Amino acid sequence: MHLGNYLGLLENSEKQLCDAFEHVSKKHRDEPDIEQMCAKLSAWSREHRGKVMPFVEKYSKDKSKEPKDLRRDLFSEKRSGSLALLRDLHDLWLLTQEVHLCWTVIQQAALGLRDEDLKATYTFCYARTKRQAEWLLGRIKQAAPQTLLVAA
């Protein structure tokens, strides 16, 4: 059974998303909506991770050792200027997709296992992951034309 492996991947993805939202929140303090919303969405991922932990324990036997650190790849380059915000939001959105996909995979397993607690956790967290991505997409769409066409 590889469920533990995937729960580890999920737990780590939520952690990376949580940290990344926090990073962007602090980095873009001059954009009040970015600062506040990213702080809030970081807290959502922190909560999700807390909810996943018991399942990681429960199915830990076959947890993989070191899941890939996607965040390091995404936020690696130094960014500044008007493009930085758009690129940071872009990378955040990519991280939400990793989480989203992990949850989708976990849900399939949860159904097969008939683990009602895991199903309930999925339902709660998956919906909010979607909302994190929706906010990012809306903000990216708003920033895109100005950043690509106008900003110096």
Add this chain to the structure above:
Amino acid sequence: MTETRDSIKDIWGPRTGYTGQWPVRVDEQTTETPDHWVQSACVLCSNGCGIDIGVKDGRIVGVRGRAVDRTNYGRLGPKGLNGWVANQSPDRLTKPQIRRNGKLEDATWDEAMELIVSKSKQIIKEHTSGAIGFYTSGQMFLEEYYALAIIGKAGLGTPHMDGNTRLCTATAAAALKVSFGTDGQPGSYTDLDTTEAVLLVGHNMASQQTVLWARILDRLAGPNPPKLVVIDPRLTFTAEKATVHLAPRVGTNIPVMNGLLRLLIEAGHIDPAYIAAHTVGFEELKKIVDKWTPERVERLTGVPADKLREAANILGTCKTLVSTALQGVYQSMQATAAAVQINNLHLLRGLIGKPGAGIYQMNGQPTSQNTRECGADGDLPAFRNWGNPDHIQQLADLWNVHPDQIPHWSPPTHAMQIWRYCETGSIKMLWISGTNPLVSLPDLDRVRKTIEKEDLFVIAQDAFPTETTKYADVVLPAAIWGEKTGCFTNVDRTVHISHKAIDPPGEARSDFDIFVDYSRRMDFRGQDGSPLLTSTWQTTEDAFEAWKKCTKGRPCDYTGMSYAKLSEGSGIQWPCNEAHPDGTEHLYTDGVFNTQIDNCEAYGHDLETGAPHTHDDYKLIDPKGKAFLKGVDYEVPHEVPDEAYPLWLTTGRLVYHFHTRTKTGRSKALNDAAPDSYVQLATEDAARYGIVDGDMVEVTSRRGRVLEPARVGDIEPGLVFIPFHYGYWDKPGRPRAANELTITEWDPVSKQPHYKYAAVRIRKVLA
């Protein structure tokens, strides 16, 4: 010379208890006997009282209320009776000015407009029209907003246009869209003549709309007085008359409203048949409010559980109810969500769309409804949906431009973001008209640094020298109310015409003429090569006729109106068309709302994050005319008092002033009544800091500091209040603008800034 009362001392005038139609009382204030009277409406609050302007020898010599008008039946408040003298103020702007070598110098209209045009063209060439932004007003006329909207959306094709309405009524519009599909107030002022109860949330009506308040006072003096529930952290004039006054802690509107709804549901004081037939979302809403027991509400908000029950009992058992909300809701945390809870209350009780049952998501300004309707803010004309390709095509057809000329790839840029783009240097030309952001925006130090930026070209169009015109590169002198003709719409959808009574001073021109002139000089053209505005528009009446075409078939249908009809007597409520030639008192009388997918003004938002939903999202939930019930849970404000900044600051208005006092500060009577700012603090806090009435107090937040004389009492401990009207044009030196202290942040859905809370510390200083 006539003065029917001293409205400074007697704000609301004598009481006339009544049933049926509100009796006529004509208020008048003139300094000389007029040669003739000119029909207009008042622009010194959002009520829209019918007013006649008295003219003698080409000067305004006074005003009187219009007895025939459904809004006020002749009454006027202190601002209306005294504010008109500002037109004759000796310091009116009368010539264009251009900044040369760092100094503003007189110029001709040709020089000023050609400079604006050449700058516009240069910026468009180098950076696209996305580097041009407009920040307009809630004070101009609908013809002017519609001209501006066409210039921005069809001429330049910039998404950056918003009004100061973002600071005042954006949440009203957002909340109406969330619940009912489009903007548009469901109720009518006549509801106040019969209603059994009134709920006022964060709305000091007695100071804001004095004439509307007089209507309630007259009901209270009559044989069947309504019960009043007032939610306000301060003991305002309004709260003094309350049957039940709930004074929640700052930032806790949502728990109070959730708690009230929970009590209504628990007691069965809801209309299940109406909910089933005309709404969606009841079960989810019920789940959200269910946690908010009166005891939990009390712990968080400080509102005693018994008082909450008392209020819920009134709101749950009255047969008719009028609810209003204003800045206490709109400028607080979770603004849209809290405003929506008021809509929910009416939907749960089925109290909407019938006499005596109304919701006013109040406007703050006289013409802010038109900024929204005409698309001079972050909306599209006639409540069209930026995400709906058919709506964009309709506008493209009306304006004869390609649909992609009209920016519709994301929501139009909101004001705070426009200022942020100016700050980052991405917007390089900002055209400010009829507003004074250097006093009215939050965190003024940041705004000053932005407007001072060398790479930002600033145009300020105003009637008076202001804190803002001081920083402009070009100043355009504008004609104001009484000096031009146009129409505007109040909060119960009543449209008034305001006729030109006198000539503007010097070379001042109407905003309409200025915008049309810009369009002509920029040579904006439609797809067939004809000039964009000027091919058909000679007068404001032409613009009104064009606006009628734009509204045809939309909720705000003006097609049944004309200048002639509006000049006959009373104002007229939209929709006014073939089916409703005399206008319409109530919207949604059949319980069918504007939420259909091809009709709605927005596809909705995530109420917590503000993420806009798409056409595809909406397809799955299209309620086909049912209203949305939506709710959210409580969120703690982003800044809370701590050891360093132990007190809450809140800001608000005074009865004698409007906005940044550009007009009311130039009326001797109004200015003498409230000549200076102050800080109001609780008796307990005053004692702790050793402060007595009149002491000079330094108030400091993380963003700035002000010095204000103290006024002690009538406020909750831990909270201090500073009126937002005062700036520096008439009293430079002492820092006194409340917005030196406020926070740059906004509601995720309506994007309205949060003026109602900031953490501050105070100390007594030796004056």
